[in-house]
Amino acid sequence: MLNISSFILIVNLMLGLSQAETPSTKPNIIIILIDDMGFNDVSFHGSNQILTPNIDALAYNGVLLNKLYVPNLCTPSRATLLTGKYPIHTGMQHYVIITDEPWGLPKQERLMPEFFRDAGYSTQLIGKWHLGFWEKDLTPTMRGFDHHYGYYNGYIDYYDHTLHMLTKNYTKGVDFRRDLDPCPQDNGTYATDAFTAEAKRVIEQHDKSRPLFMVLSHLAVHTGNEDNPMQAPEEEVAKFAHITDPKRRTYAGMISSLDKSVGQTVKALSDNGMLNNSIILLYSDNGAPTVGIHSNQGSNYPFRGQKESPWEGGIRSAGAIWSPLLQQRGYVSNQIIHAIDWLPTLAAAANVELPENLKLDGVNMWPSLSGNIEPQPRRLLHVMDDVFGYSSYMRDNLKYVNGSSFEGQYDQWLGDLESGQDDPLSPYYAQQVLSSEVHAVIGSQSVTNERIEQMREEATHRCPLNEQDHLQEIYLCEPLKAPCFFNLAKDPCERFNLANLYPLQLQFLSQEVEQFRQNAVPSARVPISDERANPKLHGGYWEWWNETAK
Numbered sequence: 001m002l003n004i005s006s007f008i009l010i011v012n013l014m015l016g017l018s019q020a021e022t023p024s025t026k027p028n029i030i031i032i033l034i035d036d037m038g039f040n041d042v043s044f045h046g047s048n049q050i051l052t053p054n055i056d057a058l059a060y061n062g063v064l065l066n067k068l069y070v071p072n073l074c075t076p077s078r079a080t081l082l083t084g085k086y087p088i089h090t091g092m093q094h095y096v097i098i099t100d101e102p103w104g105l106p107k108q109e110r111l112m113p114e115f116f117r118d119a120g121y122s123t124q125l126i127g128k129w130h131l132g133f134w135e136k137d138l139t140p141t142m143r144g145f146d147h148h149y150g151y152y153n154g155y156i157d158y159y160d161h162t163l164h165m166l167t168k169n170y171t172k173g174v175d176f177r178r179d180l181d182p183c184p185q186d187n188g189t190y191a192t193d194a195f196t197a198e199a200k201r202v203i204e205q206h207d208k209s210r211p212l213f214m215v216l217s218h219l220a221v222h223t224g225n226e227d228n229p230m231q232a233p234e235e236e237v238a239k240f241a242h243i244t245d246p247k248r249r250t251y252a253g254m255i256s257s258l259d260k261s262v263g264q265t266v267k268a269l270s271d272n273g274m275l276n277n278s279i280i281l282l283y284s285d286n287g288a289p290t291v292g293i294h295s296n297q298g299s300n301y302p303f304r305g306q307k308e309s310p311w312e313g314g315i316r317s318a319g320a321i322w323s324p325l326l327q328q329r330g331y332v333s334n335q336i337i338h339a340i341d342w343l344p345t346l347a348a349a350a351n352v353e354l355p356e357n358l359k360l361d362g363v364n365m366w367p368s369l370s371g372n373i374e375p376q377p378r379r380l381l382h383v384m385d386d387v388f389g390y391s392s393y394m395r396d397n398l399k400y401v402n403g404s405s406f407e408g409q410y411d412q413w414l415g416d417l418e419s420g421q422d423d424p425l426s427p428y429y430a431q432q433v434l435s436s437e438v439h440a441v442i443g444s445q446s447v448t449n450e451r452i453e454q455m456r457e458e459a460t461h462r463c464p465l466n467e468q469d470h471l472q473e474i475y476l477c478e479p480l481k482a483p484c485f486f487n488l489a490k491d492p493c494e495r496f497n498l499a500n501l502y503p504l505q506l507q508f509l510s511q512e513v514e515q516f517r518q519n520a521v522p523s524a525r526v527p528i529s530d531e532r533a534n535p536k537l538h539g540g541y542w543e544w545w546n547e548t549a550k
């Protein structure tokens with residue numbers, strides 16, 4: 001008689017599986033998700049105002065994702081990452097989950113951590129969720145994460161971890177938990193530091209015979225509560241005396257803390273012998289809100305618009321991916337890639353099997369990223385919010401915009417940085433990158449001063465304003481009156497509306513958008529204020545308030 005383990009061994013041999021392919025050698029997946037950081041707020045896109053040497057070192061040693069697209073808002077962007085689907089296919093296309101609204105990412109959706117957990121991974125969420133909590137079984141540990149340390153809503157105070165809905169007559173509530181339990185003992189710890197310490201703890205205590213799937217979902221650089229939105233440690237803010245606007249200076253301190261966190265997280269992976277079998281993906285969930293709701297003074301310049309707008313400033317994300325498993329590293333990728341792609345891409349890289357009936361919108365981009373393959377054209381639906389009434393779509397280089405958000409208030413070119421406010425260390429920029437904590441542990445010989453300057457130049461976008469041609473009436477875009485389209489290859493800053501010159505192309509693009517509309521599911525948003533959410537009723541915490549499910 002054959003015992004079970006020798007039977008499995010024989011089956012494995014027949015299937016051609018070697019010991020090296022047993023689950024313990026699957027790569028660790030580390031996703032560092034940043035909140036509301038502008039495209040122009042990392043120094044690898046050319047800005048000298050806020051230097052981000054650790055983040056940049058990850059990009060220069062890995063793949064600098066120069067054309068990474070994301071939904072334009074927190075909740076839809078996070079839903080997209082975890083499902084591999086457009087928000088119109090999950091009901092998450094309209095707005096964010098307001099704290100006291102009774103809805104969430106529909107429970108029939110299966111999420112990325114579930115697939116990785118089924119493949120033997122330990123799955124960890126640190127930080128922000130924002131995919132619903134009004135019912136307990138919408139919360140992260142009920143949806144595929146073994147553990148969660150962090151908060152359920154869109155933002156909290158960086159220090160006392162409370163969320164105060166100033167528009168409502170509710171008490172202030174703490175939104176901070178370890179798994180399902182309130183976690184008051186970390187009151188006072190700056191959120192970026194609390195999440196970094198937790199990431200280090202998870203990495204240190206991780207059972208190294210298993211692979212790790214960790215989403216480190218920062219509060220930074222989102223604002224805190226509306227009565228105290230900009231919060232950073234004084235010593236970090238003090239590094240930015242060269243920035244005159246006090247709000248932007250505090251923002252720089254928030255970025256700087258975040259950059260240090262990236263250094264510490266990568267070092268922890270190295271110290272624990274995990275780095276050489278890890279994939280680290282870092283990106284911002286959407287563009288920065290330069291002005292308006294939750295504005296943090298971030299910059300997406302020279303792109304048009306900002307968070308929650310149909311323009312490139314809302315949907316192009318600063319990002320990078322690094323792994324020793326990437327065959328080509330140290331290059332700028334101009335492949336168009338979207339948050340829908342991460343689930344199939346990371347699953348393929350880790351050899352994690354996905355069910356066939358998932359109906360993903362994303363595709364596996366791993367071969368392309370790993371092989372630095374010639375960029376392939378894509379069609380992407382960026383926004384389709386039929387409640388607010390605007391959409392944004394792209395076929396190859398042609399970009400279509402119909403309608404806008406907030407009556408067009410964010411349709412401008414925002415966040416141009418004042419000159420003469422460069423970091424005093426910027427003349428030694430490449431040296432800063434080479435002496436960063438991240439470079440110290442992943443640094444490749446081929447990443448030299450010259451190579452850094454070269455990649456940085458390739459990833460710097462300029463749209464010279466001396467071309468005043470766009471002010472001609474024929475090029476004028478008024479998306480609230482009529483759809484516009486742009487050729488991003490020549491006009492990445494969306495200054496020249498070609499709709500009047502090429503009406504047939506415009507019609508073609510709108511027909512394609514209409515096809516997407518035919519297959520959209522209705523918005524899952526329930527836009528009502530449910531007073532049962534009031535923290536006064538839950539011991540001073542934000543907590544699920546409908547117990548029917550469990």
Ligand SMILES: *[C@@H]1O[C@H](CO)[C@@H](O)[C@H](O)[C@H]1NC(C)=O
Nearest residue numbers: 167168169170171531534536
């Ligand atoms: C707010 O709540 C307090 C205490 O419950 C109550 O006295 C007050 O009238 C409420 N105000 C409004 C505007 O509802």
Ligand SMILES: *[C@@H]1O[C@H](CO)[C@@H](O)[C@H](O)[C@H]1NC(C)=O
Nearest residue numbers: 160162173174184187188540
């Ligand atoms: C957090 O700590 C501060 C300072 O000790 C204290 O005033 C505050 O009440 C605490 N907050 C909560 C929610 O416990």
Ligand SMILES: *[C@@H]1O[C@H](CO)[C@@H](O)[C@H](O)[C@H]1NC(C)=O
Nearest residue numbers: 025270272273274275276277
């Ligand atoms: C990764 O590093 C660890 C610790 O230094 C070592 O034991 C292991 O063999 C390395 N694995 C690979 C794939 O290089």
Ligand SMILES: *[C@@H]1O[C@H](CO)[C@@H](O)[C@H](O)[C@H]1NC(C)=O
Nearest residue numbers: 389391402403510511513514
């Ligand atoms: C463009 O917007 C108008 C006005 O909201 C709408 O009627 C039309 O269906 C939209 N077209 C497409 C293709 O989305």
Ligand SMILES: *[C@@H]1O[C@H](CO)[C@@H](O)[C@H](O)[C@H]1NC(C)=O
Nearest residue numbers: 102135532545546547548549
């Ligand atoms: C929970 O929500 C359902 C509707 O989804 C409702 O019928 C039920 O009464 C709610 N239960 C509680 C305890 O609020």
